[in-house]
Amino acid sequence: MMKAKVHVMLKEGVLDPQGEAVKHALGSLGFSGVENVRQGKVIELDLADGTTEDTITEMCEKLLANTVIESYRIEIAS
Amino acid sequence: MMKAKVHVMLKEGVLDPQGEAVKHALGSLGFSGVENVRQGKVIELDLADGTTEDTITEMCEKLLANTVIESYRIEIAS
Numbered sequence: 001m002m003k004a005k006v007h008v009m010l011k012e013g014v015l016d017p018q019g020e021a022v023k024h025a026l027g028s029l030g031f032s033g034v035e036n037v038r039q040g041k042v043i044e045l046d047l048a049d050g051t052t053e054d055t056i057t058e059m060c061e062k063l064l065a066n067t068v069i070e071s072y073r074i075e076i077a078s
Numbered sequence: 079m080m081k082a083k084v085h086v087m088l089k090e091g092v093l094d095p096q097g098e099a100v101k102h103a104l105g106s107l108g109f110s111g112v113e114n115v116r117q118g119k120v121i122e123l124d125l126a127d128g129t130t131e132d133t134i135t136e137m138c139e140k141l142l143a144n145t146v147i148e149s150y151r152i153e154i155a156s
Contacts, residue, residue, distance in 0.1 A: 001113055007120060020150065022121065025141055031133065033126030035079055042085060042118045043100065049112030062107055064102070 002047050003077040005058055008065045009040035040070075080125050081155040082134055086143045087118035118148075 012014050023037040043064055045056070051067050056074050065072040088094050094116050099117040121142055123134070134152050143150040 004081065009120070009122070012127065017134035019121075022141070026137060029137075029140055031137055033129055034123065036124035038122040040120045040122070042087070042120045043097075044087070044116040044118070045112065051111055059104060059107075059109055065104055 002049055002051060004045045004047060004051075005075040005077070006043040006045065006056070006060055006064050007040065007073045007075065008043065008060075008070050009072075011071050012068055014069045043044065079131060080127050082123045082125060082129075082132070083155070084121040084123065084142050085118065085151045085153065086121065086138075087146050087150075088116065089147055089149050092147045097114055138156040 013030060018039045019037040022039060023034055026034045026037070045059075047056075053076060056076070060072045060074065061067060087103060096117045097115040100117060101112055104112045104115070123137075125134075131152060134154070137143060137151065138150045
C-alpha cells in the first residue's frame with residue numbers, strides 16, 4: 001500500500017467565505033492580529049502499490065478538486 | 079506579518095463519512111485500488127508579527143479544531 005496526500009486550496013482572488021467566517025469568529029473570541037484566514041482541504045489516500053501520479057492527478061481533475069476555483073498539490077509519501 | 083498553517087484531521091478510529099463518500103465516488107468513477115480515504119482541513123493564517131505558538135494553540139483549542147474528535151498540528155512559516 002502507498003500513501004498520498006492531496007492539498008486543495010481556493011485559488012488566489014477567489015472569495016473564501018469559510019475563511020472569512022473563521023476570521024470574524026477568532027476576532028469575536030478576542031484574538032487580535034488575525035489579518036487573513038484561508039481554509040482548504042487535505043485528502044489522505046491509501047492506494048494500491050504502483051498507483052501513478054498521473055492516476056492521482058486524474059482523481060483530482062475528476063473529483064477531488066473543483067479546478068475552476070481550486071488549485072491542488074499532490075504529495076506522495078516515499 | 080507571519081504565516082501559520084493548522085492541519086486538522088479526524089482522530090484515528092473516528093468515522094469519516096466525507097472520506098467514505100470520496101472513496102465510493104472514486105470507485106464509481108472507475109479508479110481501482112483506493113483502499114482508504116480520510117479528509118481533513120488546512121487553515122492558513124496571516125497573523126501579526128510576534129503571535130506566539132501558544133496563542134495559535136489557543137485558537138485551535140477554542141475554535142479551529144473540535145478536540146473531542148479532531149487532532150491538529152501547527153506549522154509556523156519561518
